Amino acid sequence: MAIKKMTKGLIAISLALFLTGCSSKGDTESAAADKLVVQFVPTNNDGTMEAKAKPFAEYLSKKLDREVEVTLATDYSTIVEAMASGQVDLGIMPPAAYVQAKDMDAAEAILTSQLGEYDQETGLPIEGEKTNTFKGEILVRADSGLNELTDLKGKKIATLSPNSASGYIYPVAEMKDAGVDPTTDATLTTVNDIPSEFTAVLNGQMDAAFVFEGARNVFASSFAENDLFTELKVLYLTEGDIPNDAIAVQPTMDDTLKSDIKEVFLHMADDEEGAEAMALWGHQGYEEAADTAYDTIRAYTQKAAE
Structure with missing residues (x-):
């Protein structure tokens, strides 16, 4: 009888450990699946952008209620490769890089950035004026x-x-x-x-x-x-x-997450943390993306390559 009880006890403990292990593994896989990986191309390579990427990750994580990892592309081609391989979920992409990824069915622009307008005579910014080109x-x-x-x-x-x-x-x-x-x-x-x-x-x-x-x-x-x-x-x-930078996501991304990301970026200028995040790329706002606006990139790319 004692042996039977001991056997039953060991089985129960083993089952509990197995279920705990499965639960832990499932939680880990779920957390990994929920993580959003973001990448952008830095405007300079002096090492300062890495430090600025962390607060941006924390900002997005808070707004989207999920883990966010922000990485820096080493150049224009690596962000395309990262989107094409599925290693990156959200790319803040220079226009030519976006077109290249789009043509590979690896990116979908959900927003276009707005930049400050410049006086072409003086080279100085025009206060209060924004442009999408x-x-x-x-x-x-x-x-x-x-x-x-x-x-x-x-x-x-x-x-x-x-x-x-x-x-x-x-x-x-x-x-x-x-x-x-x-x-x-x-x-x-x-x-x-x-x-x-x-x-x-x-x-x-x-x-x-x-x-x-x-x-x-x-x-x-x-x-x-x-x-x-x-x-x-x-x-x-x-x-x-x-055309300005594209805020681009994986085409297969869940529609709800796409919508949430759009809302965060569209309201990024409304608070101090968001404004600081936008300053990483000199963005002053975002608007709905018109994918046809990027068609000119294809024509120029072909001409430059001739």
Whole structure:
């Protein structure tokens, strides 16, 4: 009888441990399934963006009531790869990267960002004005004597990734339209970020740089010993308008979660924490995405690649 009781007791304990183990495993898998992985492309690679990503993750986690992990893409192509492989649920994607992922059925834009409008004469922001497009800029030293696109023939030009709309695609395409193919008539050098482009032009290593509209204003504080508006000038603004960043999710994402994410981003400017999060990319607001707005990227990408 004692043996029977002991056997029953051991079975009961084993069953309890088994069920506890199953429950624990199930809870872990459920928590992992509920985690939202977010990725964005940093505007510079000086190491400061990692620290700023943590409060953004905490902000989203609080608003969405789920665990959020925020990661940084090393460049424009890695965020596309991360979306395509399903490693990232939500991408804050530069326009050309979004189009590439969209064409792979790996991303769906639920919102488009709004940026501050710039005065094209002064390069300074226009207070209270927002826009959902921007232009590419070609910057040169103010004392360079370079004034036209054709003056860049034979020159050294700093660019961003070939997947960057303003840092490569649009300037290259429009230079070709002007009769100068920078891929053969000039020397293009890819650098890590815009501050590195500025430095290369300022110290004479490069004659020009492809950047986004308003870049001098955005990075002025990083160049305390230089007056970027005095030392650099805009040689050219692209004629084509570039659509802003896309807030893109996995196309298979649950509709309820998509809706929740949209609501969080649409109201991000309403509180201090949200406004600080938006400042990571210079965003000033969000609006419903018009996917057709990104069609121009495809045409320019094809032209730049010819």
